[in-house]
Amino acid sequence: xxxxxxxxxxxxxxxxxxxxxxxxxxxxxxxxxxxxxxxxxxxxxxxxxxxxxxxxxxxxxxxxxxxxxxxxxxxxxxxxxxxxxxxxxxxxxxxxxxxxxxxxx
Numbered sequence: 625x626x627x628x629x630x631x632x633x634x635x636x637x638x639x640x641x642x643x644x645x646x647x648x649x650x651x652x653x654x655x656x657x658x659x660x661x662x663x664x665x666x667x668x669x670x671x672x673x674x675x676x677x678x679x680x681x682x683x684x685x686x687x688x689x690x691x692x693x694x695x696x697x698x699x700x701x702x703x704x705x706x707x708x709x710x711x712x713x714x715x716x717x718x719x720x721x722x723x724x725x726x727x728x729x
Contacts, residue, residue: 640723647726648719650697655680655715658690671716687712694718700725 648671655675656666659682666680675682675690682690695701700722702711711721 643726644719644723647698647723648715651694651719651722652715654690654693654697655682655718658682658686658693660686666715669715671719672714674714675712675718682712694722698722698726 649667652666652669653663655661656663659666659680661680669679673679675687691702702718702721703709705725706712706721711717
C-alpha cells in the first residue's frame, strides 16, 4: 500500500517525457535523411527498431552523418560521450541518450 502514493517514473518526468517525444520525432527525420529513407516510413517504425538493422539499414557513413546532425542540432556529441556507441542500438536508445545529455547541459 505504500506504493500507491509513489509517483510513477513517467508521471514524475512528464515534462521530460514531452521533450523526449519531440527529440524522438526530430531524430526520426534525421535518421530518414541519413539513411535516405522516406520520413513517413521511419516515423511509423517501432521505437525499438535497430538503426543498423534491415528496416533502417544505416551504414557506417550514414551513421557518421547522423552523429554530425545530432551534434549540430542538439549539441550532443554522441561519439565523445558514448565511446561504445550503445546509444546507436535503436531509435529509442538514441532518443533516450540525446534527451538525457541535452537536458544535462
